[in-house]
Amino acid sequence: MKKLNLRVLSTLGSTVGGANTKVVTGHGTYCQQVGHNWVITVAINQNMTEQDMLLVDGYIDHECGHVRFTDWDVVKASYAAGSTVKHLTNILEDIRIEALIGLRYKGAAINLNRMVQKLCEGGDMWSMPSQGMGLTSLVSCFYLYGGRYHLLKQLAMKERSELAFSLLQGRVSPELHAKFVEGFVRLSKISSSQGALVLALDIVDWLNEAKEEEQQQKEQQQQQQQQQQQQQSDSEESEDEGDGADGDADGDAEGDDAEGETDGDAEGDDAEGDTDGDAQGDADSKSDGDAQGDADGESDGDAQGDADGESDDDAQGDADGESNGDAQGDAQGEADGDASGDTDSLNGTGNGPSEGDTPDRNWFDDCGDEIMPEDICSGVAKRMNARFEETYEPGTLDPFVDSMVLTRYMTPNKCQYEINQRAVQSAQTSLKKWCASFTTSKTTARTSGSKLNGRRLAGIPAGNLRVFEHSTRAKTPSAAVQIMLDTSGSMWPVTHQPAGVACASLVKALQGLKDFAVSVIQFNDDANLVHDWETRGQLSQLSWPNGCTETAQATFAAMGNLAHRKEDTKIVLILTDGYGDLRDVVPAAQEHGCVICAIRFGDGNEMLHGLAPELQPFCADLEHLPEMFAEVLQMVMGRK
Numbered sequence: 001m002k003k004l005n006l007r008v009l010s011t012l013g014s015t016v017g018g019a020n021t022k023v024v025t026g027h028g029t030y031c032q033q034v035g036h037n038w039v040i041t042v043a044i045n046q047n048m049t050e051q052d053m054l055l056v057d058g059y060i061d062h063e064c065g066h067v068r069f070t071d072w073d074v075v076k077a078s079y080a081a082g083s084t085v086k087h088l089t090n091i092l093e094d095i096r097i098e099a100l101i102g103l104r105y106k107g108a109a110i111n112l113n114r115m116v117q118k119l120c121e122g123g124d125m126w127s128m129p130s131q132g133m134g135l136t137s138l139v140s141c142f143y144l145y146g147g148r149y150h151l152l153k154q155l156a157m158k159e160r161s162e163l164a165f166s167l168l169q170g171r172v173s174p175e176l177h178a179k180f181v182e183g184f185v186r187l188s189k190i191s192s193s194q195g196a197l198v199l200a201l202d203i204v205d206w207l208n209e210a211k212e213e214e215q216q217q218k219e220q221q222q223q224q225q226q227q228q229q230q231q232q233s234d235s236e237e238s239e240d241e242g243d244g245a246d247g248d249a250d251g252d253a254e255g256d257d258a259e260g261e262t263d264g265d266a267e268g269d270d271a272e273g274d275t276d277g278d279a280q281g282d283a284d285s286k287s288d289g290d291a292q293g294d295a296d297g298e299s300d301g302d303a304q305g306d307a308d309g310e311s312d313d314d315a316q317g318d319a320d321g322e323s324n325g326d327a328q329g330d331a332q333g334e335a336d337g338d339a340s341g342d343t344d345s346l347n348g349t350g351n352g353p354s355e356g357d358t359p360d361r362n363w364f365d366d367c368g369d370e371i372m373p374e375d376i377c378s379g380v381a382k383r384m385n386a387r388f389e390e391t392y393e394p395g396t397l398d399p400f401v402d403s404m405v406l407t408r409y410m411t412p413n414k415c416q417y418e419i420n421q422r423a424v425q426s427a428q429t430s431l432k433k434w435c436a437s438f439t440t441s442k443t444t445a446r447t448s449g450s451k452l453n454g455r456r457l458a459g460i461p462a463g464n465l466r467v468f469e470h471s472t473r474a475k476t477p478s479a480a481v482q483i484m485l486d487t488s489g490s491m492w493p494v495t496h497q498p499a500g501v502a503c504a505s506l507v508k509a510l511q512g513l514k515d516f517a518v519s520v521i522q523f524n525d526d527a528n529l530v531h532d533w534e535t536r537g538q539l540s541q542l543s544w545p546n547g548c549t550e551t552a553q554a555t556f557a558a559m560g561n562l563a564h565r566k567e568d569t570k571i572v573l574i575l576t577d578g579y580g581d582l583r584d585v586v587p588a589a590q591e592h593g594c595v596i597c598a599i600r601f602g603d604g605n606e607m608l609h610g611l612a613p614e615l616q617p618f619c620a621d622l623e624h625l626p627e628m629f630a631e632v633l634q635m636v637m638g639r640k
Contacts, residue, residue: 017067091147092143135214428509486574498601572589
């Protein structure tokens with residue numbers, strides 16, 4: 001995994017927020033106002049990647065847009081107007097200030113576009129609009145997604161924007177939809193934070209109208225459903241009654257038929273019995289045969305007929321009544337249920353979490369309240385902090401986390417230390433001669449160019465066209481020197497004097513050389529930039545010795561201020577009494593293309609740990625300072 005370059009520290013400081021804006025590194029990401037100044041803190045460590053920096057750069061430019069263009073009194077007024085007004089005002093103001101900062105600084109527009117693309121790739125920042133979302137969140141998406149896609153040209157928002165536009169059009173009446181579209185057109189024309197607040201208030205009014213309209217539609221749907229259910233219930237009751245009557249009638253009719261048949265059979269049996277009895281009586285005994293035949297015939301026939309008639313009547317009647325009623329009732333119930341289901345599905349418009357839709361859990365919390373699209377400031381900060389916690393390794397010296405906050409501290413007062421003019425002249429002469437020794441010129445003849453050699457043109461044979469001069473020069477060595485002046489308490493009471501004189505003299509000497517750039521940081525337990533690369537003139541007033549010596553952390557800050565320079569060599573030159581541990585700093589400096597060296601003052605008993613002895617010579621006398629300084633520079637520039 002490719003680690004971040006310390007150049008990040010310098011680019012963070014070069015913000016578009018203005019002179020009253022400063023970017024520092026820390027363990028959290030937030031923006032706060034301190035007096036009349038703004039401090040943007042970002043959480044970065046050495047294990048984060050360039051992809052993580054997409055969020056960092058976009059966050060900084062977004063906050064700088066707020067610093068430059070947002071009226072904070074209007075923001076307070078939006079807070080007082082309610083959460084919905086506050087949320088919508090923030091959405092509209094974010095789009096407005098990003099458009100302005102992008103017009104003023106093209107790089108900011110690129111950074112913001114890349115940040116939004118990164119957020120959309122993650123998928124957890126802004127959810128896709130859906131039919132199951134609430135009306136307030138849908139309107140918020142309409143302006144948030146649509147504004148970023150159509151007005152800011154952030155193409156990663158295209159799909160979200162198209163979904164939000166389509167869903168809102170199907171969710172509200174044409175009259176209200178025209179009002180929301182009118183608000184979108186107004187969004188492209190607002191020129192102040194007050195304009196964003198006024199538009200947000202109008203949107204809330206339209207939103208309330210849409211909610212009333214939606215509530216009326218729901219009530220109408222409920223009434224229709226109740227009427228359908230009542231009609232269905234009445235229909236089922238009437239059908240059940242008809243089925244029962246039909247069943248009883250069928251059973252009675254069939255029972256009567258069976259009874260008639262049984263009675264007929266019984267009468268036939270009686271007649272047959274009488275005939276048999278008469279015949280038998282004639283053969284044996286007429287009186288006995290008649291009595292026996294009548295008794296047997298009547299008894300068998302009546303019993304059999306009654307039993308068959310009652311059994312067939314009850315069984316057939318009950319079976320017909322129950323089977324006909326149950327079957328017809330079940331069939332009618334299923335048909336009504338299917339019809340009712342189809343009717344409900346048609347009545348559900350599919351435009352939101354109404355009676356026919358299931359609420360989308362991405363847009364509703366556990367309490368059933370709507371979830372608004374996440375604010376870009378807090379959302380990006382939360383993701384940056386999470387990424388920082390994932391990659392940070394506690395207990396290791398991190399050039400981003402452990403770097404001191406570099407404060408710009410420049411006063412109109414002149415430096416209290418006198419400049420050693422002899423040292424200035426000697427150092428300049430030595431370095432000029434040394435640089436000139438690497439500057440060589442060579443002239444050759446070519447067939448084309450911008451400078452014509454007339455004598456060569458007159459003296460050459462015909463056909464030779466190499467009459468143009470071409471000169472080449474060897475590149476003169478250049479260096480950016482970041483001077484670090486130790487102003488800790490250990491420099492008092494004597495050592496600070498020669499170190500201060502050396503610092504003021506070296507600044508004067510390097511300012512007179514066109515191939516060198518110089519900057520000065522004074523440090524103890526803080527790091528203050530007292531002379532920047534573009535500053536001209538005498539060094540400003542320096543602090544008196546005080547506090548602890550935090551050489552390693554201050555060196556990280558110096559490396560960050562040095563990393564963006566274009567010179568051949570980037571040098572950190574420490575003027576100190578020798579207290580400090582650079583064992584973890586030197587490898588990081590080599591990795592990021594910086595060279596650390598030092599000049600020690602005081603008694604010479606202390607040395608910086610982790611730095612080679614030849615790179616930290618001891619200066620016992622300011623008379624030898626020019627030679628010592630030139631020697632150290634030549635050594636670290638690799639030209640000695």
